Amino acid sequence: MCRMASKLARDPGRYQAVAYSPPGRDSMPITHGSRSDRERTIVATPDDQRQAFEKEALPHLDTVFRVALRLAGNEAQAEDLTQETMLRAYRAWHQYRPGTNIRAWLLTILRHTFINEYRKARRAAPAVDVTEVEAFTVFEDVQESDPEGRFFDQLVDEDILRAIDGLPDEFRETLVLSDVEGLSYAEIAEVTEVPVGTVKSRLFRARQALQRELYHYAVEMGYIKPRNDD
Amino acid sequence: MTEGPHEIDCREALDRLYEYLDAELTPELAQEVADHLAKCAPCLAVSKFETAYLRFLEARTRAQGAPDDLKKRILERLLFDKDAPGGS
Structure with missing residues (x-):
């Protein structure tokens, strides 16, 4: 996984001099070595x-x-x-x-x-509740019938994305950055401007709430039988 | 056991499970989780299930990229962007 390097890097920045705007050049390629003294610092x-x-x-x-x-x-x-x-x-x-x-x-x-x-x-209120998340309860429900989670594979992409879209904003962005794009916790903390501890707890709740939602889809579609037929 | 590394219980192992699977733990803490999973079948089963879940998420949510014409449009806008530093 890609590690964040921005805190360490202290490169002065070779692009810092680009604030200069030469007049009248739209999309013309500009060649090196033909500049006046005035432009030489660029x-x-x-x-x-x-x-x-x-x-x-x-x-x-x-x-x-x-x-x-x-x-x-x-x-x-x-x-x-x-x-x-x-x-x-x-x-x-x-x-x-x-x-x-x-x-x-x-x-x-x-x-x-x-x-x-x-x-x-943006759209309506989030459809997936992340406030009442209990850890690893989907596994408890499927450990007899499907301990390897094969039911996940039967879900269609559309349902998966719809479930992700139902997460509240801050949980959705955390999960997408982590589990879709593979950012590290430190990178997510940087992008979302929260401490790493917040990233961890959001990610935990987002993953567990999403898993529960996907499990409900799978039950609804008949990909897996609910543990209790009550 | 004599002096081994610190042993963690199921609760600690599962608390750290995602960090473990995400390779976000220090080597020492990761080793403690690995040691626990090696001898605790119920926690290992949870770990396998969650691993399958995370792999599934990664595999099934990245199919879509930016549309081809979007890249073209962006490049064109950059080319003619008047507000870019260095642009005109």
Whole structure:
């Protein structure tokens, strides 16, 4: 699992000089070595920046989009949110310190964009209750009939995503960052701006509540028999 | 037992189970959980079930990536972005 490196890295940032805006250059490639004295202090040209951004940030587009989709709840908004996030990241590229955790950086921008501009428009109240979570009770229910959890495999993707979408915001984002995208606890703590202990407890409750919900689906669909037919 | 490492009970092992499966424990604490699972069949069964669950989640939720045309649109916007530092 990828470890967060941002706390350790103290690279001065080779993109810090890009705040300079040459007039009248839209999309023209800018060549090196033909600059006036006035421009000589510039380290990164717009072209450098775009190339660096394409090389380092764009490979994480799938992750940004998937998380956006789970945050926003529909594809149209997820696309807008992804585009807005990447544009903001591009404009703030001088703030990104090379060598630090780009994925966490992008996801932090995504999350702020979502909270500031999209959350109000979000769907109805969460459908999955995370307040009454008891540990490992699904296993207790299936340990006789299906101790290896084969019933999970019979669930269709749509049901799984629907169940995830039913989690309350902070539990959903924690679970998605961990179990869909594979971020470490420290990375999730950085992105969601809470202590690692909070990440742990949210993740525990989110996983157990989701498991219970999936188990209910499986029972409803007849993939597994409930322990007691009462 | 003579002087072994600290032994944990079922409650402690299950409290730490997710951290153990997520490889988030220190080597010492992970070893304590591993030692407990090695000799406690009920906890090992829970561990196997939860492992299957987490693998299932990972395998079944990542199919969808960003649409192809979204990447194109983003690249085009970057190319013509007027507010980018260094852009015009």
